[in-house]
Ligand code: 8ID
């Protein structure tokens with residue numbers, strides 16, 4: 418009952434038109450599973466992949482997408498711990514070598530030979546997607562596959578970023594890009610982890626959403642005449658947040674974060690605006706003992722933990738569902754910064 422053909426969103430060239438068309442259903446290799454994707458989130462990374470604005474080429478033609486939640490319908494002969502009918506998630510890290518030093522120490526996102534969903538291998542903007550069995554996220558059957566989809570990239574990534582920030586319960590974290598997909602989930606994970614949040618983004622829709630998601634302060638970057646001062650003033654002692662999670666797709670806030678971070682604070686870079694650089698004054702970085710670091714998705718344990726927070730009912734981020742055929746309009750809105758929260762695609766429409 419697995420069809421030989423399916424609907425998919427395909428691009429044939431970087432930046433070229435999206436084609437909603439029928440393509441063959443792939444067969445899983447020995448260590449792979451075939452997943453009937455029910456819902457897939459749309460991450461800003463998919464837009465970077467389409468536009469080719471990162472210094473890493475994509476495969477072509479390309480089926481994008483890396484937040485796919487669905488049901489296992491076939492598996493290769495070496496797969497033992499994933500059953501037909503299991504609910505699983507296809508993440509950005511579709512697979513890794515499992516043999517290098519990074520894979521051995523559970524740093525598989527740093528594997529020099531990764532397979533990346535919707536980038537170096539076809540992703541989740543199709544009805545049937547291949548994933549390495551060792552890497553698919555295990556999703557408990559009682560969880561809704563539409564709401565859980567955004568956790569598979571956005572949720573895992575911000576949860577890992579918050580852990581990497583070293584912020585302790587009761588401390589303050591600024592979420593830069595708080596109204597977007599990663600940002601909205603970051604507010605919820607931070608709250609669940611006992612952290613206090615300042616949301617930074619723009620517009621009343623995103624401001625209201627941030628308040629609903631638990632942000633205690635909101636700074637509108639387009640309205641503020643002194644953003645550094647406003648962010649510092651949002652903390653009770655005026656010294657600024659203990660950590661900053663940068664999930665915006667714009668270089669400017671990356672430059673500002675090192676200015677408003679509290680002494681001994683940590684700036685975590687997660688968003689990847691094309692061609693951007695991180696710049697900080699050496700003097701202040703030294704005498705204020707500031708840490709600046711990157712954080713890249715999460716390993717399999719981070720993924721399982723992020724899903725567990727969701728399963729406990731602690732993560733309720735807003736999402737809107739439209740058909741897979743409507744992906745072009747979602748990209749358009751993402752590009753304009755008009756998406757509050759996440760869009761999720763229903764692959765059956
Ligand atoms: O592992 C990783 N590091 C990882 C994983 C997943 C995604 C990194 N990403 C990257 C994506 O490739 C993208 O560059 O994180 C970035 C954010 O992805 P997203 O959350 O899916 O994008 P979005 O929904 O468009 O949200 C971006 C938000 O940033 C705001 C926008 O208004 C939007 O709400 N923003 C911008 I653009 N400029 C801002 C500014 N100056 C800003 N917010 C505050 N200050």
Ligand code: ZN
Nearest residue numbers: 460462570571
């Ligand atoms: Zn993503």
Ligand code: ZN
Nearest residue numbers: 514517520528
């Ligand atoms: Zn490896």
